[in-house]
Amino acid sequence: MSFRRCAVGVLRCNTLIFGIALCTGCLQGKDTVLQPDQSGSEQAGSTGQNMQGMSTAGSKAPQSSSMSTGGNKSPSNAAGSGTATAGRAGTNGMQAVDAGEDGYENMGAAGSGGSTPSGMAGSGSMVDAGMMPVPADAGPGETPGAADPDCDFNGIWIGNQQTVSEALSLPQTSNNWYYLELKQSGNDVEVAKHFDCGIEVRGSATVILSRATLSASITRNLQAGRKISVSKQGTSCSFEAARFWSIRGADELRFLPGEPNPGRDFPDNISDVAKSNPLPTASMSDGAVDIDSDGKLGIAFQVTGIVMGTRNSVQRDWTRWFTEPGYEIAASQDWTTDLTVRADFDNEESIIDPTSGLLVSGSMPSGTAKHALKLRFLGRDASDPRAAALIKADDVDTCYAIQDALPAGTL
Secondary structure, X not given: OOHHHOOOXXXXXXXXXXXXXXXXXXXXXXXXXXXXXOOOOOOOOOOOOOOOOEEOOOOOOOOOOOOOOOOOEEOOOOOOOOOOOOOOOOOOOEOOOOOXXXXXXOOOOOOOOOOOOOOEEEOOOOOOOOOOOOOOOOOOOOOOOEOOOOEOOOEEEEEEEEEEEEEOOEEEEEEEEEEEEEEEEEOEEEEEEEEEEEEEEEXXXXXXXXXXXXXXXXXXXXXXXXXXXXXXXXOEEEEEEEEEEEEEOEOHHHHOOOOOOOOOOOOOOHHHHHHHOOOOOOOOOOOEOEOOOOOOOEEEEEEEEOOOEEEXXXXXXXXXXXXXXXXXXXXXXXXXXXXXXXXXXXEEEEEEEOOOOHHHOOXXXXXXXXXXXXXXXXXXXXXXXXXXXOOOOOHHHHHHHHHHHOOOXXX
C-alpha cells in the first residue's frame, strides 16, 4: 500500500505547494473510456445512444482510514449497441463504410460513444477508445500518417514530467503525470485527448492531491489541440511541443494570458501576465473557484514533512517540451522503450488559505536543473495490451495506474 493512497488523500498536481513548484496543463471537456458492450452483435450496425457518465461518491476509496475523501467518478451510463462489423456509425462512432461526425475509420458501426473491434461502448470516463481520428484531409480508407514511419507518434502515451524548484533554499522535485492520445499527419502532431493525472512533490516535504481534488481537476486545463512538431533528423526524431498555459483553482478563461483573446500557447512571461492580470488573493478572491468542494476557494494540496497541513491556492503556469543534445529520441517504428525529452516551465501561485506560516512560503523554478518529461508508448489504439493494462473504467483509477507505471522520483 503506497503512502499516497493512505495518509492525506491520493494524487498530486504541479505548481509550488509550500514553496514547492507544481506545473501541469490540461482544456475543459469530457470523453469516454470504452468498456465491453455485452449487447454488441456481429451484424452491420444500428446505433445506440451512449449516456454520459454520472459521478458518484467513493467507488474507489483510499486504502486506509485516511483524510482522503470520496467523490471519484463512477461509470453509470448505458452502453451503445454498436457492432464490430461494417456499417454506419453515429457521433464518435467507428466506421468501416460510412461514419457520422468525428467517426473513426476501419472499424465497425457504433452507437454514440463509439465502438472498438470487439464492440465496446462508452462508460463515462475521459479516455476514448484510443483510436486515432482520421484527419480532415484523409480520404476513404486512409489513416493518419507520419512523414517518416521511424518517427510516427500516433497512438496512446503516458508521461511523467519532473521539474525542480527552489524553496527554503532546498530543491523540490514535482512529478506530474499525463494521459495523452496523439494524432499525426506528416510532421504535424496534435494532442487529440489528454488529462492530467496529478502530482507528487518530493523534497523537504511531500505534496499530493486528495482523490476528490484530482477527480475535480481531471476535466480542467485539457491539452486537446496542443501542437507538436516532429521530424526525422538522421537517426533521431526531433520533438517540439508548443507552450501550454494552465490555470488551477480559478476561472480558466479569465486568467489565461492574451486578453481579450485568451489562449494556451502565448509566449508572454509570467511576470508580465501577473502585472496585467493578477491572480485572486485571500483579500481579493474574485475569480477564485472551489473546484474540489471542500468549502475553500482554490485548489487544495495536502502537505506532509517538515510542515503539515492543507494549502488552498490559485496557480498559473506554462510548460514546454523539446529535444536537445543529450535528450534525443532514437528513431523507431515501435516505441518499445521510454523516451525522455527536456521540459521547461514557469509558474506563480497565490495562497488563499492559510494566510501565515510555513505553508505560505514561496518558491521559484530552478535555473540550473534539467527539467524533463518521460514518455511511454502504450500502442496505436486501446486494443494494445500495453494500453488495456492501464486504462480503467474510472479516470482516477487510470491515473493511479499511470503513476505506478512511471513512479515518482527526483532530479
